[in-house]
Amino acid sequence: MTYFFQYLIYGLQLGSVYALLALGYTMVYGIVGMINFAHGDFLMIGALGTYFIAQAFESFQVGSAYPMLIIGLIILIAMVGTGAIASGVEAIAYRPLRNKPRMIALITAVGVSMFLENFPRALPFIGPNPRSFPTLFQAKNLDLFGATITTTQLVMIVLAVVTMVVLYLVVNRTKIGSQMRAVSMDKDAASLMGININKVISITFFIGGALAAVSGICYASAYPQVDVYMGSWLGNMSFVSAVLGGIGDIRGAMLGGFILGIAQIFATAINSTFGYAVGFIILIVILLVKPAGIMGRLVVEKV
Amino acid sequence: MRKMAMLEVKDLKVSYGAIQAVQGVSFRLDKGEIVALIGSNGAGKSTILRTISGLERAKGGSILFEGEELVRLKAHKIVERGIAHVPEGRRVFPGLTVTENLRMGANLLRDKAKITESLGKVFDIFPRLKERERQQAGTLSGGEQQMLALGRALMTEGKLLMLDEPSMGLAPIIVEEIFEVIKRINAMGTSILLIEQNAFLALNTASRAYVLETGKITMEGDSKALLDDDRVKAAYLGA
Numbered sequence: 036m037t038y039f040f041q042y043l044i045y046g047l048q049l050g051s052v053y054a055l056l057a058l059g060y061t062m063v064y065g066i067v068g069m070i071n072f073a074h075g076d077f078l079m080i081g082a083l084g085t086y087f088i089a090q091a092f093e094s095f096q097v098g099s100a101y102p103m104l105i106i107g108l109i110i111l112i113a114m115v116g117t118g119a120i121a122s123g124v125e126a127i128a129y130r131p132l133r134n135k136p137r138m139i140a141l142i143t144a145v146g147v148s149m150f151l152e153n154f155p156r157a158l159p160f161i162g163p164n165p166r167s168f169p170t171l172f173q174a175k176n177l178d179l180f181g182a183t184i185t186t187t188q189l190v191m192i193v194l195a196v197v198t199m200v201v202l203y204l205v206v207n208r209t210k211i212g213s214q215m216r217a218v219s220m221d222k223d224a225a226s227l228m229g230i231n232i233n234k235v236i237s238i239t240f241f242i243g244g245a246l247a248a249v250s251g252i253c254y255a256s257a258y259p260q261v262d263v264y265m266g267s268w269l270g271n272m273s274f275v276s277a278v279l280g281g282i283g284d285i286r287g288a289m290l291g292g293f294i295l296g297i298a299q300i301f302a303t304a305i306n307s308t309f310g311y312a313v314g315f316i317i318l319i320v321i322l323l324v325k326p327a328g329i330m331g332r333l334v335v336e337k338v
Numbered sequence: 339m340r341k342m343a344m345l346e347v348k349d350l351k352v353s354y355g356a357i358q359a360v361q362g363v364s365f366r367l368d369k370g371e372i373v374a375l376i377g378s379n380g381a382g383k384s385t386i387l388r389t390i391s392g393l394e395r396a397k398g399g400s401i402l403f404e405g406e407e408l409v410r411l412k413a414h415k416i417v418e419r420g421i422a423h424v425p426e427g428r429r430v431f432p433g434l435t436v437t438e439n440l441r442m443g444a445n446l447l448r449d450k451a452k453i454t455e456s457l458g459k460v461f462d463i464f465p466r467l468k469e470r471e472r473q474q475a476g477t478l479s480g481g482e483q484q485m486l487a488l489g490r491a492l493m494t495e496g497k498l499l500m501l502d503e504p505s506m507g508l509a510p511i512i513v514e515e516i517f518e519v520i521k522r523i524n525a526m527g528t529s530i531l532l533i534e535q536n537a538f539l540a541l542n543t544a545s546r547a548y549v550l551e552t553g554k555i556t557m558e559g560d561s562k563a564l565l566d567d568d569r570v571k572a573a574y575l576g577a
Contacts, residue, residue, distance in 0.1 A: 210445075217431055217442050223393055224429040226413035227422075229446040229494060 040182035042300050048188045048257055050296025051195030055250035056273035057280065057288035058202060059121075059243030065283040066219045066239045069137060072144040073124060074247060075270015076151035079263060081117040081248025082168065082255040083155065088112050089169045100173035109171070110252060114245040121244025122237045124151075130233065148267065156263045168259035171252070191253045198246065199289040206285060215239060219283075272299070275318045281331025290329060342405060344369045344529055345390070345498060350399035352382070352389050359385040361553040362399065367498070372520075372530040374540035374561070376574060377550035383533040384426050386550075387500050390531075391423045392416045403498070418446060422496030426503050428487040432476030436467050439475050439486055443493025453493075460489040463519060481512035488519065492528075499523065500531045505539060517543055537574035541565045549574075 056078055063071045088109050095105045128147050132140050155161040174185040206212040217225040218235045226232050254269065255261050276295045280287025295314055303310030321328060343366040352360040360382045367373045375383050388394045390401055392413035401408040408416055417423075431439050440460055444453045461468040464485045470478060475486055484504055491499060501520065505513040513536075520543060524530050534540035541547055541561040549557040549570065557564065564570050 213434075213438065213442065214445065216434065220431045220433055221429055223413075224425060224431065225442075226393065227391060227417060227425060227429075228442050228490070229414045229417035230442075231412070231414045 037181040038304075040180045042304055043297065044179070044182055044184050044188060046297030046300035047192050047293060048253075048296070049300060050293035051191045052250050052254045052257075052269065052292075053273045053276045053296050054195050054289045054292025055198060055246050055253065056269060057276040057292045058199065058285060059247050060274050060277040061280070061282055061285060061288040062202075062215075062239050062243050064277070066215060066236055067129070067133065067140075069129070069140045070144065070274065071129075071243075072141070072270070072274075073147040073151055074243065075266035075268075075273065076148050077117050077121050077244045077247035077266070078251040078254065078269055079261070079266030080120055080151065080251070081113050081244075082251030082261045082265065083161065083166075083263065084116055084248070085109060085113045085171075085252050085255070086166055086168055086261055089171065098173070099170050101171055106171050110249065113248045113252065117248035117251075118241035118243075118245035121240040121247070125237060125240040130236075148270075152263050152267065161263065163263065165260045165262040168255040168261050170259070171256060187256050191256070194249065194253070195289070195292075198249065199285065202242070202246075203285050211235070211238060272314050275314045278328055279317055279321050281328025284328070284330040287328055287330030341368070343367060343402075344371075344404060345531065346400075346402040347386070347390070348400045348402070350386065350389065350401065351397040352385050352394055353397050359553055360389070363550070363553070363555055364399075365548050365555065365558070367529060367531055369497075369529055370524075370527070371546065372524050372532060372544040374532045374534060374544035374547040375550055376534055376537040376540050376547055378574075379535065380552070381550040382553040383550055384502055387423060387502050387531070387533060388425075390416070390500065391421065417494055417496070420495075420497040421500065422491035422494045422498070423500045424487045424491045424502060424504065426506070428480075428483045430475040430478075430483050430486050430490065433474060435472050435474055436470050436478070436486055437472065439490050440467075440493050443490035444495075446494065456493050456495065460492055463492070463522070464489055481508050481516070484508060484512075484516055485519075488516070488523075492523065496528070498529045498531065500533075502533045503535060504532075505534060505536050513539070537570065538565075541570075 056075065059074050059077065060071065063069065063074065092101065092105055092109060095101060124147055128143055129140055132143060156163045172187045172190065174187040176183050176185055206215060214230045214235050217228065217230060218232050222232050272295060273292065276291035277288045279295060280289065280291025295317060298313050298317060299310050302313040345367040348364050350360055350363045351358065363386060375386065377383055385394060389396050390408065392408065392411055396409050403419055403421060406419065431442060434442065440457055441453065444456060447453050466482060467485055467489055470482065475483065478486060504516050504520065517539065520530060532540055532544055541564055544561050546559065547561050547564050548555050557570065
């Protein structure tokens with residue numbers, strides 16, 4: 036039973052990483068109808084960026100950790116920076132192809148992903164070698180039903196849930212949120228309402244990138260090693276999460292992320308190789324049984 | 339001397355790839371008028387409206403609205419200038435409620451009180467929408483969706499309202515109701531550019547009309563005169 040809770044905690048921790056990243060996949064899919072295969076690399080940019088930002092703030096370090104205010108500042112810079120790169124990628128690579136067949140955007144996304152992984156790899160001050168991620172939080176161990184949960188894990192899980200709730204409220208209650216929904220339903224009709232669809236799509240990519248940065252920081256705080264390829268595997272798993280939950284649905288992305296995280300940890304506990312396979316087994320099963328995903332519905336439109 | 343037209347389209351050309359959908363069309367609309375563009379399917383009517391709105395790019399020519407060139411402007415900027423467009427096939431937001439759809443039309447308005455006032459005005463014109471306030475637009479009947487699309491366009495507070503086939507796919511009784519409203523909207527001071535396949539209906543609503551054939555204007559004049567014209571009768575009125 037102790038093991039069960041311990042695995043559950045690890046699962047929720049990994050799940051929060053997947054969930055935060057899956058939110059970006061799902062939002063971008065919802066609004067422009069494309070799978071942004073470069074999205075996982077935004078996680079890498081966020082994590083690797085945080086490594087360098089933390090270095091720049093090294094003089095503020097107390098012991099082996101940073102004061103809360105500085106942590107907040109580091110995370111904020113990483114989020115804004117990654118968000119800006121995500122918007123930039125959209126403007127340069129995807130916007131010119133928006134009215135082209137979807138396959139073209141898909142292939143471009145794969146290309147962008149290769150670029151984002153290999154360009155920093157070629158830069159002398161980044162390079163291909165993994166680096167150890169700094170300790171941002173000074174973690175304390177807490178006891179939960181005999182299992183151990185660190186404050187870092189607790190912060191991550193809570194942060195992921197809070198982010199989802201905030202995002203859900205933004206999309207459903209605010210003006211920019213209603214503009215996003217309008218653009219996702221009908222771009223022509225949205226522009227006839229005076230909505231600047233380029234701006235709305237830019238903002239969506241920005242939010243997705245910022246969340247990917249948080250996800251990267253969470254992941255690197257738990258598994259403190261960062262390199263330029265870390266985003267691709269995590270990206271794939273998060274994409275599966277988004278599909279599992281019902282792509283295009285914010286709550287679904289969250290749910291799918293946690294289900295996949297927990298499933299992967301329990302499967303790894305049984306057999307370490309099986310842990311990696313479980314995501315794809317889930318993907319195949321969901322595509323066979325309920326292709327729209329757990330929260331997804333097939334929308335009926337009247338014309 | 340004629341006063342400046344509200345909308346003046348000159349030698350407009352639009353192509354889709356190699357196909358020239360609009361081949362040098364010119365027409366004008368004065369403030370307060372209802373002008374109709376009639377013509378059969380594929381004559382280029384919708385393309386003209388879509389180009390005025392900025393949804394399509396013009397290959398050549400000019401579109402002057404209150405003296406300002408629209409050809410290079412983005413769609414959302416053109417809405418700001420005061421042109422509301424009810425697109426073909428109504429294009430309401432299916433997953434949003436009736437009220438949410440209408441509020442989307444008020445996207446550019448900042449003043450909350452003004453939005454509530456406009457909403458009230460639209461519900462006055464279409465009591466049926468008031469009854470269905472909280473219903474998702476995708477579940478409305480065709481006629482109700484047309485009313486919603488019209489109401490949503492009115493919420494943008496445009497000076498010129500462009501209607502693309504408002505009668506399409508609707509029962510005759512609903513069509514009559516919609517066209518009554520169109521005349522009322524015009525009487526309240528909004529100029530209207532109307533596209534219709536149903537030429538009889540269009541000519542009875544508009545003061546002037548242009549006949550469009552495969553991307554060119556072939557006839558123009560007062561609606562009354564066109565209604566009596568033998569060629570129009572033969573081609574569009576089934577006489």
